[in-house]
Amino acid sequence: MVEDLAITIKSEKEIQLMREAGKILSQVHDILAKEIKPGATTKDIDIAARKAIADFGCKPSFLGYNGYPAAVCVSVNDEVIHGIPSKKRILKEGDIVSLDCGVIYKGYQSDAARTVACGKISAEAQKLIDVTRESFFSAIKYAKAGNHLYDISAAVEDYVTPYGYTCVRDFVGHGIGREMHEDPQIPNFHQKRRGPLLVPGMTLAIEPMINIGRPDVVWMDDDWTIVTEDGSLSAHYENTILITEEGEPEILSLVQPV
Ligand code: MF3
Ligand code: CO
Numbered sequence: 001m002v003e004d005l006a007i008t009i010k011s012e013k014e015i016q017l018m019r020e021a022g023k024i025l026s027q028v029h030d031i032l033a034k035e036i037k038p039g040a041t042t043k044d045i046d047i048a049a050r051k052a053i054a055d056f057g058c059k060p061s062f063l064g065y066n067g068y069p070a071a072v073c074v075s076v077n078d079e080v081i082h083g084i085p086s087k088k089r090i091l092k093e094g095d096i097v098s099l100d101c102g103v104i105y106k107g108y109q110s111d112a113a114r115t116v117a118c119g120k121i122s123a124e125a126q127k128l129i130d131v132t133r134e135s136f137f138s139a140i141k142y143a144k145a146g147n148h149l150y151d152i153s154a155a156v157e158d159y160v161t162p163y164g165y166t167c168v169r170d171f172v173g174h175g176i177g178r179e180m181h182e183d184p185q186i187p188n189f190h191q192k193r194r195g196p197l198l199v200p201g202m203t204l205a206i207e208p209m210i211n212i213g214r215p216d217v218v219w220m221d222d223d224w225t226i227v228t229e230d231g232s233l234s235a236h237y238e239n240t241i242l243i244t245e246e247g248e249p250e251i252l253s254l255v256q257p258v
Helices: 013-037 042-055 123-142 151-161
Strands: 072-074 079-081 096-105 108-117 173-177 184-185 205-208 209-211 217-219 226-228 232-235 238-241
Touching: 013 042, 013 096, 013 238, 042 072, 042 079, 042 096, 079 096, 079 151, 079 209, 079 232, 096 123, 096 232, 108 123, 108 232, 108 238, 123 151, 123 232, 151 184, 184 205, 226 238
Parallel strands: none
Antiparallel strands: 072 079, 072 096, 079 226, 096 108, 173 184, 173 205, 205 238, 209 232, 217 226
16 A cells, blocks of 8 residues: 655744744643542633633634534543533542643644543543553653654554553554644554654644443544543543654643752
């Protein structure tokens, strides 16, 4: 099969704008994580997201995207992705809350997700959150010029499988730049081929969505919220990264702790 992908290679100038977008999104996530506490509604999180994004002079990339009604996706427990904020949804002690958010800075996008604990959570839930995050870091070791895209995909699955966890198969990571979703699609599980060659200047959103139970997911009646079919907990971790000339990728949407 012949690949016909339009994977954009960003110029230094574009990369600089994506760095700025990412740095802002990282800070937005830090602000949102602090809002996760028992008694808060998921709508409160959206209000905080809209304010933070505006305060940084950015636009929320999710708001209005295919009609999505909020600036952030807030997915609780067995909700995998695309939870719509609601003033009726009150967070409680022990919940795990996946926050997925995107910003546009001077025409360039950044996309990132974190799963956050609401108060004290079970050891089982914490382990899922940790392993999901670690699977991202393990996988991006393969995000190097000269490697192939699906090396990253395989590494996510290889990391989580020994824990008995599964990778959601119906949703994938993606290229990102002027558009939130650009080529290529980036599955979080083994592919039959190694896929497209990684080239410096590619910007990719790598986003493992990991379930404690089975990988199968279902759509809720709101046409957005995705939940695990078996009701098991799910976690999400995503960053926008840059393939560099040599060595490790640059994680654009995470201000590295020093
Ligand atoms: N961050 C999601 C992704 O990675 C996009 C959210 S969909 C939206 O694909 F509609 F909420 F924008
Ligand atoms: Co994404």
